[in-house]
Amino acid sequence: MTHWIIAPIVLPALLAPFIVLAARYHIGIQRVFSVTGVLALITIAAGLAWQASDGTITLYQLSDWAAPFGIVLVADRLSTMMVLLTAVLALFVLLYAIGSGWDDRGRHFHALFQFQLMGIMGAFLTGDLFNLFVFFEVLLIASYGLMIHAGGDARLRAGVQYVLFNLIGSTLFLFALGSIYAETGTLNMADLAERVALISPDETVGIRIAAVLLLLVFAIKAAVVPLHFWLPSSYAEAPAPVAALFAIMTKVGAYAIIRVYTMIFPPDLEATAGLFGLWLLPAALVSLAIGMIGVLAAKRLDRLVAFSVIGSMGMVMISIALFTPEGIAAALYYIVHSTLAGAVLFLISDLVRTGRTDLEITPQPTIAGAPLTAGLFFVGAIAMAGLPPLSGFLGKLLVLNASYDSDLMVWIWIVVLSSSLISILGFARAGSVLFWKSTSVPPTDETSALPHPAALSYVAVGGLISLLIAHTVFAGQVHGYTTTMAAQLFAPEPYKAMVLDTAGKLSKPSKEEH
Amino acid sequence: MEMLVASAIGIMTAGGIYLTLRLRTFPVIMGISLLTYAVNVFLFASGRLTIGAPPILRDGVDVYTDPLPQALVLTAIVISFGMTAVVVMIGLGAYLGSDDDHVDDQPVDIDGETEGNS
Numbered sequence: 001m002t003h004w005i006i007a008p009i010v011l012p013a014l015l016a017p018f019i020v021l022a023a024r025y026h027i028g029i030q031r032v033f034s035v036t037g038v039l040a041l042i043t044i045a046a047g048l049a050w051q052a053s054d055g056t057i058t059l060y061q062l063s064d065w066a067a068p069f070g071i072v073l074v075a076d077r078l079s080t081m082m083v084l085l086t087a088v089l090a091l092f093v094l095l096y097a098i099g100s101g102w103d104d105r106g107r108h109f110h111a112l113f114q115f116q117l118m119g120i121m122g123a124f125l126t127g128d129l130f131n132l133f134v135f136f137e138v139l140l141i142a143s144y145g146l147m148i149h150a151g152g153d154a155r156l157r158a159g160v161q162y163v164l165f166n167l168i169g170s171t172l173f174l175f176a177l178g179s180i181y182a183e184t185g186t187l188n189m190a191d192l193a194e195r196v197a198l199i200s201p202d203e204t205v206g207i208r209i210a211a212v213l214l215l216l217v218f219a220i221k222a223a224v225v226p227l228h229f230w231l232p233s234s235y236a237e238a239p240a241p242v243a244a245l246f247a248i249m250t251k252v253g254a255y256a257i258i259r260v261y262t263m264i265f266p267p268d269l270e271a272t273a274g275l276f277g278l279w280l281l282p283a284a285l286v287s288l289a290i291g292m293i294g295v296l297a298a299k300r301l302d303r304l305v306a307f308s309v310i311g312s313m314g315m316v317m318i319s320i321a322l323f324t325p326e327g328i329a330a331a332l333y334y335i336v337h338s339t340l341a342g343a344v345l346f347l348i349s350d351l352v353r354t355g356r357t358d359l360e361i362t363p364q365p366t367i368a369g370a371p372l373t374a375g376l377f378f379v380g381a382i383a384m385a386g387l388p389p390l391s392g393f394l395g396k397l398l399v400l401n402a403s404y405d406s407d408l409m410v411w412i413w414i415v416v417l418s419s420s421l422i423s424i425l426g427f428a429r430a431g432s433v434l435f436w437k438s439t440s441v442p443p444t445d446e447t448s449a450l451p452h453p454a455a456l457s458y459v460a461v462g463g464l465i466s467l468l469i470a471h472t473v474f475a476g477q478v479h480g481y482t483t484t485m486a487a488q489l490f491a492p493e494p495y496k497a498m499v500l501d502t503a504g505k506l507s508k509p510s511k512e513e514h
Numbered sequence: 515m516e517m518l519v520a521s522a523i524g525i526m527t528a529g530g531i532y533l534t535l536r537l538r539t540f541p542v543i544m545g546i547s548l549l550t551y552a553v554n555v556f557l558f559a560s561g562r563l564t565i566g567a568p569p570i571l572r573d574g575v576d577v578y579t580d581p582l583p584q585a586l587v588l589t590a591i592v593i594s595f596g597m598t599a600v601v602v603m604i605g606l607g608a609y610l611g612s613d614d615d616h617v618d619d620q621p622v623d624i625d626g627e628t629e630g631n632s
Contacts, residue, residue, distance in 0.1 A: 134573055134593075141600070148607075153611035157611075158618075160608045163604055167601060171550055174553040178557045181560045184562075
């Protein structure tokens, strides 16, 4: 049994306490360990992704206890891709945090950052719903700390909202788990899939309630309208590198929906049929519309980016709610794109903040390094608004292409295309006010003394943008890979067989013994 | 017993939701605590209610209670206690910093000043 699959969880889990205990007062040593840890994570994640790329499903039974009683970790194509995406994003976010000095503005940034990574990795790799809850909590606890990192009244107030909203979400998650357990007597995903399929059509009330509760929980994490209230304030007030890392957290919700609803409640299951087409798809369309209208209406750059994240999650959710292999493949392509684009825009808004007193979208004196920052913002905005030539455009085409067979096809096309136009207007307005009109305001002594962003910050943003470009250039290969990923998700038999039939302590007696 | 447990869960949930909608940090935190108590009892009930039955295999016993919900509840209790402590600290910090215990964002005047905490 290969032990590599648990390494993305164990490595940050060991590194974080080490950083707290041994390197508490030395920001330099913390930085070295944190970056080294993330580099090691990328290597491990790339290895796991390579291992899973030929369709292999790797199972890890903790303490060799067999499923469904033991805790299992499962790495398939989807999990490993998300793990790799998280690790790569984490590297650039970390570089930015170091370059801009954000990590030095409060205590324990690096330790919390590692704990956050541990939670995210665990949520992607676990094969058990209760452990999904536990890893959600781990990543949330760390994110509470990161969210209020560096303090300040506005941040603390936004932090209270964020924590309270997530606490309600966690409570709802436990209610969902309780009802699932009461109905089926198991929480292992593969085991659940088998048992849910056996429930007689007359007795589906409980499992339907459980499915809806679970969808609500994941929709809160994914910030789907009407459960998106927590996102704009929290992401706008969080420190920029933290907000950039949070770009992956909404995707944890999307990942959980894809995983649970392809495995446990597949589209052909009668009990939960209609849940997606009837409820999730309209909600996703509204999310996209509200997000992009928010982009146009935002008065501050950080809010603008936060609303564009809601919009892009709406796009991902539309594609997921179609619930076809093409839809899921398009959603996965778009997930990678919107994670990178969201993170880039949050980091750029911090570059802008470095040279200004605030982030209001009003004409103010030119910031230091304005041409470069403006250029980066231009690229980021093109990516997020979905204009050619970047991957947002391709992702949008894939989503539109996947929507041909849907009943709501006309609505999807209308909302996607008109919201693109609105977001282009919103980004164009923000960009022209921030970067062009600034030349009409003469600099004052106060503003000319503001610092220039560090070179490392530009390296981090540039790195993320080059990833976006690579995501565009290799779109064919990436989409081909997400298509095989969707195919694997819609044929879960090997996954179930791997989880349930692998021998371990307390496993089912094999047939030879009878 | 089913009636008692079910009504206890229901009353605690109702009270919790009511307090959560009060929009001031202290009632909201109390409300969420009530909700977590409700969900803990609910988790217990999800393994079917039995009285006086052991959760661990032993000789001469026919009726067992389901041990798994107890393990789940234990984890959930620890997490919810930790979370409550965190939110109390953050809420206290926010209250002391802005002299205002509203959970929601207050309406903004035309001058850009926030009502109530200016």
